[in-house]
Amino acid sequence: MTVTVDRLPRRRAGGAADGRMTPASALGLGVGVLWLSLLVGLPVAAVAVTSLEEGVGGFWQEVISQEAQAALRLSVGAALFAAAVNAVLGTLVAWVLVRDRFPGKRLVEVIIDIPFALPTIVAGLVLISLYGPQSPFGIDLVGTRRGVVLALLFVTLPFVVRSVQPVLLEMDRDVEEAAASLGAGGFTVFRRIVLPTIAPAVLSGTALAFARALGEYGSVILISANLTGRTEVSSAYVLKRIEQGDTAGAAAVATVLLAVAVLVLVTLDLLQRTVTRRA
Amino acid sequence: MPDLETLRADAVPSRTDRAGSPRRPGGRRTRLLTRCVALGYVLALVALPVISVVHHTFGNGPGPVLDALADPDFLAAVRLGVVVSAVSVALNTVFGVGAAVLLVRYRFPGRRLFGALIDLPVSISPVVVGIALILVYGRQGWLGQHLEGWGVRIIFATPGIVLATVIVSLPLVVREVVPVLQEAGTEQDQAAQSLGAGALQRFWRITLPTIKWALAYGVVLSLARCLGEFGAVRVVSGSVAGESQTPTLFVNDSYQEFGAVAEQSAFTAAFVLMLVAVLFIVLIAWLRPKEHS
Numbered sequence: 001m002t003v004t005v006d007r008l009p010r011r012r013a014g015g016a017a018d019g020r021m022t023p024a025s026a027l028g029l030g031v032g033v034l035w036l037s038l039l040v041g042l043p044v045a046a047v048a049v050t051s052l053e054e055g056v057g058g059f060w061q062e063v064i065s066q067e068a069q070a071a072l073r074l075s076v077g078a079a080l081f082a083a084a085v086n087a088v089l090g091t092l093v094a095w096v097l098v099r100d101r102f103p104g105k106r107l108v109e110v111i112i113d114i115p116f117a118l119p120t121i122v123a124g125l126v127l128i129s130l131y132g133p134q135s136p137f138g139i140d141l142v143g144t145r146r147g148v149v150l151a152l153l154f155v156t157l158p159f160v161v162r163s164v165q166p167v168l169l170e171m172d173r174d175v176e177e178a179a180a181s182l183g184a185g186g187f188t189v190f191r192r193i194v195l196p197t198i199a200p201a202v203l204s205g206t207a208l209a210f211a212r213a214l215g216e217y218g219s220v221i222l223i224s225a226n227l228t229g230r231t232e233v234s235s236a237y238v239l240k241r242i243e244q245g246d247t248a249g250a251a252a253v254a255t256v257l258l259a260v261a262v263l264v265l266v267t268l269d270l271l272q273r274t275v276t277r278r279a
Numbered sequence: 280m281p282d283l284e285t286l287r288a289d290a291v292p293s294r295t296d297r298a299g300s301p302r303r304p305g306g307r308r309t310r311l312l313t314r315c316v317a318l319g320y321v322l323a324l325v326a327l328p329v330i331s332v333v334h335h336t337f338g339n340g341p342g343p344v345l346d347a348l349a350d351p352d353f354l355a356a357v358r359l360g361v362v363v364s365a366v367s368v369a370l371n372t373v374f375g376v377g378a379a380v381l382l383v384r385y386r387f388p389g390r391r392l393f394g395a396l397i398d399l400p401v402s403i404s405p406v407v408v409g410i411a412l413i414l415v416y417g418r419q420g421w422l423g424q425h426l427e428g429w430g431v432r433i434i435f436a437t438p439g440i441v442l443a444t445v446i447v448s449l450p451l452v453v454r455e456v457v458p459v460l461q462e463a464g465t466e467q468d469q470a471a472q473s474l475g476a477g478a479l480q481r482f483w484r485i486t487l488p489t490i491k492w493a494l495a496y497g498v499v500l501s502l503a504r505c506l507g508e509f510g511a512v513r514v515v516s517g518s519v520a521g522e523s524q525t526p527t528l529f530v531n532d533s534y535q536e537f538g539a540v541a542e543q544s545a546f547t548a549a550f551v552l553m554l555v556a557v558l559f560i561v562l563i564a565w566l567r568p569k570e571h572s
Contacts, residue, residue: 019386043411096317117556119507119527122549130328215404218509235406254407261402
């Protein structure tokens with residue numbers, strides 16, 4: 001799911017194919033770099049620099065302030081939990097979609113994509129209409145941490161499903177059948193043959209789900225009711241700080257969120273490289 | 280969650296089963312169980328809530344829905360959303376194709392960093408994107424304080440909304456185009472070049488036809504993302520009804536207002552956005568296989 005740029009097309013002398021810059025491509029690169037700096041480079045740098053304006057000590061004071069700590073704990077904990085649940089159930093859903101046959105499968109395929117395509121605030125409204133004060137089941141999760149987890153489960157559902165599904169589809173079933181004919185049970189076949197094959201896909205889907213859940217705002221904000229110190233997630237805390245004019249406090253927690261996102265991306269990149277090298 | 284030990288006990292074949300058929304009765308039971316758990320999860324988490332929104336929206340018949348659709352603030356929000364998305368997608372398409380060509384066909388120092396920076400925005404919190412924009416382009420920001428002197432306003436104005444939207448959908452086009460360009464190689468391009476085709480001609484006649492389905496896919500993905508962006512836009516827009524309110528902000532603000540009319544507005548707008556989202560999913564599913572052919 002990331003832009004991989006390792007492989008260059010076959011090199012030949014002359015023209016663009018040897019990868020050498022031409023005047024036109026150099027100009028294009030210049031414009032591209034400028035655009036990217038204005039959009040991503042400069043803003044990211046501004047967050048990091050602003051958070052360190054009072055030195056590392058000042059940054060740390062902001063991060064461990066009681067409210068910031070509570071928000072970060074909630075976000076990390078809920079994101080880890082949601083990613084873990086969807087790692088298991090997402091793999092199961094992918095398995096059922098690939099290996100099972102039942103009527104309405106195409107409809108389920110569409111439903112799986114809804115959390116990706118739905119605007120986050122609509123996702124929040126969707127959840128609150130069923131698991132809010134007017135719930136037909138009498139389940140009211142508004143203002144609870146379980147509500148936060150529910151919203152994160154919703155928005156991260158497709159990550160593992162969509163990353164595992166293509167791997168399962170391409171898997172050679174001969175090996176499984178061979179194992180089964182040698183007496184391996186269904187679970188043994190899954191654990192010894194299927195799981196090792198899909199593990200990188202499960203991991204990368206889970207990592208992406210975690211990154212997404214950690215910074216989630218729109219889907220969480222309605223059902224969490226944003227109670228300070230209880231259900232206030234990190235992104236909501238950052239927003240509140242900046243609206244109150246506390247730039248340093250906002251930038252500090254924003255930097256933590258940024259750092260974790262970068263860490264996840266780097267880990268995924270390394271994972272991808274290892275898998276490609278092995279293949 | 281299925282108890283794995285039970286699954287194992289179910290699935291362990293008896294000794295006589297070894298050479299037997301793969302369709303064991305235990306296997307069928309396991310399959311039924313996994314199917315029920317998977318479908319039950321998807322149903323409770325996504326399908327039922329979605330149905331419940333439809334029910335909520337049309338609970339009082341179509342009359343209030345039509346009234347809410349005719350609300351001038353809603354219409355203004357839709358107009359703004361469409362304009363912002365169109366501009367953002369156009370910018371990202373031009374940048375995306377250019378960046379993909381550079382990444383695949385050229386080697387330059389910092390190429391990996393260039394790719395990584397394009398990828399970064401989708402992994403960071405949209406609220407952090409918004410805050411970052413304020414720190415650079417806000418009134419007291421790095422560039423904003425100078426821009427203010429020239430009478431240019433970005434934050435709490437439409438350019439800020441466009442910037443935020445462009446950032447959150449930045450890699451979507453690049454990601455789709457890069458693998459297709461990589462696969463295509465440069466033979467055709469070189470052949471055309473040796474026959475005297477200029478760079479522009481080669482782009483229109485060879486590169487563009489090669490990537491057109493991937494590009495279409497990326498554009499639709501971006502469009503869906505742009506129309507639905509909430510967090511980043513919420514930070515930089517100021518959300519004045521009829522002025523700087525996008526459809527997603529309209530949903531949020533209406534819901535926060537409370538009262539039956541406001542709630543009806545929120546659910547109606549949410550329902551419209553949901554319909555659009557489903558439409559995009561169907562369109563994306565239709566475009567997907569074409570990319571590989």
